[in-house]
Amino acid sequence: MSDEMQLLEERVNREYEFGFTTDIETDTIPKGLSEDVVRLISKKKNEPEWLLEWRLKAFRHWQTLKMPKWAHLKYPEIDFQDIIYYAAPKTSKVKPDSLDEVDPELLKTFEKLGISLKEQKRLTGVAVDVVMDSVSVATTFQSQLAEKGIIFCSMSEAIQKHPDLVRKYLGTVVPMTDNFFAALNSAVFSDGSFCYIPKGVRCPMELSTYFRINQENSGQFERTLIVAEDGAYVSYLEGCTAPRRDENQLHAAIVEILAGDEAEVKYSTVQNWYPGDENGVGGVYNFVTKRGLCRGHHSKISWTQVETGSAITWKYPSVILKGDYSIGEFYSVALTTGAQQADTGTKMQHIGKNTRSRIVSKGISAGKSQNSYRGLVHVAKGAENTRNFSQCDSLLLGDKCGAHTFPYIESRNNTAIVEHEATTSKIGEDQLFYCEQRGLDAEKAVALIVTGFAKEVMNNLPMEFAVEAQKLLAVSLEGSVG
Amino acid sequence: MLSIKNIHASIEGKEILKGLSLDVKAGEVHAIMGPNGSGKSTLASVLAGREEYEVTEGTIDFGGKELLELSPEERAKEGLFLAFQYPVEIPGVSTTNFIKAALNEKRKYQGLEPLDAASFLKLLKEKAALLELDKSLLSRSLNEGFSGGEKKRNEIFQMAVLDPKLTILDETDSGLDIDALRIVAKGVNTLRNESHAIIVITHYQRLLNYLQPDFVHVLMNGRIVKSGGKELALELEEKGYDFIKEEMQESLTA
Numbered sequence: 001m002s003d004e005m006q007l008l009e010e011r012v013n014r015e016y017e018f019g020f021t022t023d024i025e026t027d028t029i030p031k032g033l034s035e036d037v038v039r040l041i042s043k044k045k046n047e048p049e050w051l052l053e054w055r056l057k058a059f060r061h062w063q064t065l066k067m068p069k070w071a072h073l074k075y076p077e078i079d080f081q082d083i084i085y086y087a088a089p090k091t092s093k094v095k096p097d098s099l100d101e102v103d104p105e106l107l108k109t110f111e112k113l114g115i116s117l118k119e120q121k122r123l124t125g126v127a128v129d130v131v132m133d134s135v136s137v138a139t140t141f142q143s144q145l146a147e148k149g150i151i152f153c154s155m156s157e158a159i160q161k162h163p164d165l166v167r168k169y170l171g172t173v174v175p176m177t178d179n180f181f182a183a184l185n186s187a188v189f190s191d192g193s194f195c196y197i198p199k200g201v202r203c204p205m206e207l208s209t210y211f212r213i214n215q216e217n218s219g220q221f222e223r224t225l226i227v228a229e230d231g232a233y234v235s236y237l238e239g240c241t242a243p244r245r246d247e248n249q250l251h252a253a254i255v256e257i258l259a260g261d262e263a264e265v266k267y268s269t270v271q272n273w274y275p276g277d278e279n280g281v282g283g284v285y286n287f288v289t290k291r292g293l294c295r296g297h298h299s300k301i302s303w304t305q306v307e308t309g310s311a312i313t314w315k316y317p318s319v320i321l322k323g324d325y326s327i328g329e330f331y332s333v334a335l336t337t338g339a340q341q342a343d344t345g346t347k348m349q350h351i352g353k354n355t356r357s358r359i360v361s362k363g364i365s366a367g368k369s370q371n372s373y374r375g376l377v378h379v380a381k382g383a384e385n386t387r388n389f390s391q392c393d394s395l396l397l398g399d400k401c402g403a404h405t406f407p408y409i410e411s412r413n414n415t416a417i418v419e420h421e422a423t424t425s426k427i428g429e430d431q432l433f434y435c436e437q438r439g440l441d442a443e444k445a446v447a448l449i450v451t452g453f454a455k456e457v458m459n460n461l462p463m464e465f466a467v468e469a470q471k472l473l474a475v476s477l478e479g480s481v482g
Numbered sequence: 483m484l485s486i487k488n489i490h491a492s493i494e495g496k497e498i499l500k501g502l503s504l505d506v507k508a509g510e511v512h513a514i515m516g517p518n519g520s521g522k523s524t525l526a527s528v529l530a531g532r533e534e535y536e537v538t539e540g541t542i543d544f545g546g547k548e549l550l551e552l553s554p555e556e557r558a559k560e561g562l563f564l565a566f567q568y569p570v571e572i573p574g575v576s577t578t579n580f581i582k583a584a585l586n587e588k589r590k591y592q593g594l595e596p597l598d599a600a601s602f603l604k605l606l607k608e609k610a611a612l613l614e615l616d617k618s619l620l621s622r623s624l625n626e627g628f629s630g631g632e633k634k635r636n637e638i639f640q641m642a643v644l645d646p647k648l649t650i651l652d653e654t655d656s657g658l659d660i661d662a663l664r665i666v667a668k669g670v671n672t673l674r675n676e677s678h679a680i681i682v683i684t685h686y687q688r689l690l691n692y693l694q695p696d697f698v699h700v701l702m703n704g705r706i707v708k709s710g711g712k713e714l715a716l717e718l719e720e721k722g723y724d725f726i727k728e729e730m731q732e733s734l735t736a
């Protein structure tokens with residue numbers, strides 16, 4: 001290893017810039033999980049009976065399951081009794097009607113994170129729903145969106161105000177029995193966002209949710225549901241951060257997307273949960289189930305993710321291509337540094353005829369991190385003329401990290417064309433020196449090379465988000481090259 | 483501008499440069515010729531600061547500073563430019579973005595603001611025209627899929643944008659077709675001025691025909707064994723390196 005690589009490695013201890021905590025009074029329930037806890041959560045959220053029953057069913061099912069072990073991840077047993085399942089910032093109301101009622105401390109927290117909740121302060125038209133620990137604390141631009149018939153609110157609010165819609169769609173894409181973490185989430189989910197775009201409506205602004213874990217020892221189990229009716233369009237963004245803590249925090253979310261005939265949903269994530277320190281102490285365990293259902297013909301669901309955070313990432317945003325001519329896309333950049341581990345990828349399930357999917361995965365590993373791509377392309381018997389193209393590239397920085405690719409293809413129809421390409425490369429001394437000779441220091445050179453490597457995915461992010469994501473990549477890389 | 487004194491440099495324990503000395507003044511063009519493996523690229527690498535090469539002895543003064551104490555990027559920002567014999571590819575990073583980053587780093591070093599978009603584009607256009615570079619090449623990933631000649635022209639283009647004080651051309655002429663050679667030579671000649679020194683590493687006379695160097699040096703076995711005017715290059719082309727070897731033998735036995 002060259003000196004400058006070493007030098008960079010020595011600078012690993014860069015502070016996680018969102019690692020602060022907010023000092024705010026919180027309503028928490030005791031640690032542990034039982035039917036009583038599930039009932040308590042449901043009661044705190046003033047939920048209808050059917051939902052409580054639904055949660056209890058999920059909980060009972062979860063008790064019969066074991067944590068999945070097939071991912072290329074190493075972590076200690078998680079003690080599910082040692083987690084707080086409900087924590088809410090104490091405000092006078094469950095959900096304030098106006099920002100004036102929001103605790104100023106909370107507003108400050110989000111200002112610090114670069115998210116202004118004051119609508120007039122927001123430059124571009126992005127509506128946000130912000131979720132702190134277990135509850136949504138504010139949603140902006142609601143009335144403007146309502147004019148178009150768009151519902152954008154927290155899940156809790158949706159359960160109160162639009163129970164029929166929630167009941168109709170909740171769990172239809174990710175059934176409560178889907179997997180260990182999905183069952184857990186279904187039992188204890190706290191809040192999240194709900195978004196409904198009626199028939200033929202193009203959502204006039206980006207919708208976004210910002211998740212923040214604050215409370216110590218608490219898990220975050222949010223649940224997001226996006227329904228785009230026939231001919232509807234929406235672009236959705238999700239961001240997240242957490243304070244620095246020495247204990248691991250559990251995050252087990254579910255995102256469900258439904259797209260009707262000719263509907264399109266773009267879902268972009270910049271995942272920046274606290275990754276733990278360079279020795280692997282602390283950090284968020286991120287076990288997430290995200291799935292979209294292209295229900296209608298010519299519908300399209302596109303996942304774009306930039307993953308830089310979390311100690312452990314277990315996440316496979318997937319698309320069920322049920323409608324004929326539907327399209328599923330997955331664009332991913334996963335950057336692991338220090339002792340981070342990521343096992344991420346996608347599942348494309350081709351059921352309808354003439355369905356297409358495209359997978360572009362860019363894994364960047366530095367430090368002693370482990371970065372795996374895991375993808376499944378499934379072509380059902382009746383799925384005539386389907387096409388898939390997968391491109392999985394790995395970039396290694398240094399020689400202590402690992403990159404792994406696990407592509408699975410199951411084709412039951414011989415008219416399908418499934419293509420897979422994979423490459424692994426290292427940032428070479430030659431590339432670094434070339435950049436240095438032009439006046440870029442090693443850190444800038446690495447950031448530039450990585451940005452170039454991830455370009456195809458970054459290009460899919462909405463403009464403002466792409467700039468943020470690019471900065472995030474550079475910041476996450478700072479000092480973690482070696 | 484550049485004063486190399488008794489440089490010894492080795493790689494992986496093997497000594498390649500064995501007491502090389504060379505003085506280059508501002509405005510001069512020096513050609514360095516020599517057989518394969520004699521240490522020409524090694525010299526270029528040592529000047530640019532490639533750290534695999536260990537300098538065990540000697541000093542290099544560059545504009546009043548000890549070059550050996552500067553990092554490669556500092557050397558670059560001080561005005562040293564190396565046109566690589568084998569330019570590397572950087573996927574996903576366009577030549578435009580790359581050169582913009584490089585230029586702004588240099589400007590920052592000089593205490594200048596980053597160039598505004600309009601001036602940058604103007605500069606880019608002007609230099610691309612000078613090297614007859616197709617604009618589409620500038621938006622493509624740096625050197626990726628470029629032909630050998632395009633890569634070399636791109637190096638000179640970068641030189642033109644960065645406006646260095648000292649340029650080292652390491653076999654920039656190899657792999658160029660006749661027209662490209664003329665274009666590159668024209669580019670270099672245009673950037674030739676009182677304050678810009680150029681070291682041209684080459685095997686052939688043809689680039690030197692265009693550049694008309696002030697001095698020609700022969701590098702052999704890690705040392706400069708013969709220096710002369712531009713006619714020395716012609717003599718080499720005609721006779722090969724053997725006559726120098728013979729001369730050396732003679733001087734040893736004499």
Ligand SMILES: Nc1ncnc2c1ncn2[C@@H]1O[C@H](COP(=O)(O)OP(=O)(O)OP(=O)(O)O)[C@@H](O)[C@H]1O
Pocket residue numbers: 493494496498516517518519520521522523524525
């Ligand atoms: N990484 C390395 N390890 C060992 N030896 C090396 C290394 N790099 C260069 N050398 C050796 O150093 C010597 C000088 O190489 P250099 O590239 O400087 O020659 P050159 O004069 O530029 O040759 P050419 O005309 O072929 O470009 C050669 O013998 C070469 O094999």
Ligand SMILES: [Mg+2]
Pocket residue numbers: 522523524567652653
């Ligand atoms: Mg050479």
